[in-house]
Amino acid sequence: MMLKKIAVLGAGTMGHGIAESFAIHGYEVNLFDNDATRLAIAKEEIEAELELLALEKFIEPGVVQSILNRITLVTDLKQCVIDRDYVIEATFEEIGLKQELFKTLDELCPPHTILASNTSTLQLSEMTKYVSVERKEKVIVNHWYNPAHLMPIVELSYFGNMPDSTYGQIEKLYESIDKTTVKVLKDIPGLIANRIAQAIAREVFSLIEMGAAAPEDIDKALQAGPAFRYATTGHLEIADLGGLDIWYTSVNNILKDIESTTEPSKLLKEKVNEGKLGIKTGEGFYKYEAEEVLLTKERFNKRLINQLKAMKKMAEIR
Incomplete structure (x- = not known):
């Protein structure tokens, strides 16, 4: 079957970008967070990112609102996943939290629903410890890179728990949103x-x-x-x-x-201990003036957008 209805759990840095990626390519997406304020902020972030894509002529300006309309904000988990084909969790990297979440999703989702985790550090077998035997065949790690709506890579686990036909469905789903998939054969910390x-x-x-x-x-x-x-x-x-x-x-x-x-690097540890965490604190290896922070992030995203444009041209050469 085709995977059409998507849910993303967690409206933070990664979650909102993942939802945005699917919506850009025509998918109806439920975006869940138990914090309504966080959801509202996520919608604003998505709109700003789409406006930049339009400004850089990566998408047409006229499609921004229709993309936003394809994202439904939800604070009730059952309502979010009850009819979904593919559910991606992008929550905190805490094993107990993910174990409980997957157990709940197993109970709430239809039998055909495929569950996915955006983790790159936690073991799939541990996260699905309390999931039914039937559902274990429908759970995958799908690790995105930040910013999710711009970085083309998604790493997919191929650890022997899933039939080839199911894996093929997921691979085709990501191909349909222009992502480059990497098949990861071993459950190792950090993936590839x-x-x-x-x-x-x-x-x-x-x-x-x-x-x-x-x-x-x-x-x-x-x-x-x-x-x-x-x-x-x-x-x-x-x-x-x-x-x-x-x-x-x-x-x-x-x-x-x-x-x-x-x-870890001693220098990196010193920076962290001194509270010099990078752009979010105004200093890391470089200094960032408060009025330049948003512009610095925008310039970074513009460079990635231009790389995406170049990547499409390179695909024609290969």
Whole structure:
């Protein structure tokens, strides 16, 4: 069967963007939160993000209101999920909370409903501990990246609990909203993309700690170097194009000096302890004036929108 009716649980940073993504592509979405104020804020955030997409000519200005109309705000969980085909939870990363939520969803949802979690750190088998045997075949991890309405990746779990036909339905659902799916074969913390990102982050923080370069130059090195290629090409293809013998020699020469700690960066810990949490506190590795915060976020989103445009063009070349 086709998955048509969507529900998203949690109207925070990730949840509102997930709901927005489906609504943009014509799906009717119930967005749940037990906080009515949070729901109202989420609707405002979605509208602002859609207006920016229209301004950047990624969607037509005339469709903004119709997209908003496809999102129904709900504070009653039963009402939200009672007729849904696909339910995504984007709640706090707390195992007890998710176990109770999935147990409740198993009871409230129709037998055919597929349940999904946006987690990248909690085990699927643990989250579904109190779910019926029949429903366990219809539960998946679908990990989105922030901002969800712009980042094209969704990681999907393929851990042996689900028939291929059900997995295929979910894959087609994400294809219909222009998402790039990654089939994750092992239930490992961080899944795939986050583990790659953390490996890069560990070395970036280490380079700052050793004084190898200023933060802005380290960011420039990543943007104009590896990340420039990664925007269009995966690492394994890059290795093939460069020559595996060259990569072997490079790894053999450099790897022993690369940061290998299993502890968080001391510098990162200091920043957190000092309350320098980034843009939300006005300072992290960079400083942010209060009047520049919204503009900084908008510029970031504009860059992602332009990358999406470029990605569509690149698909024609591949």
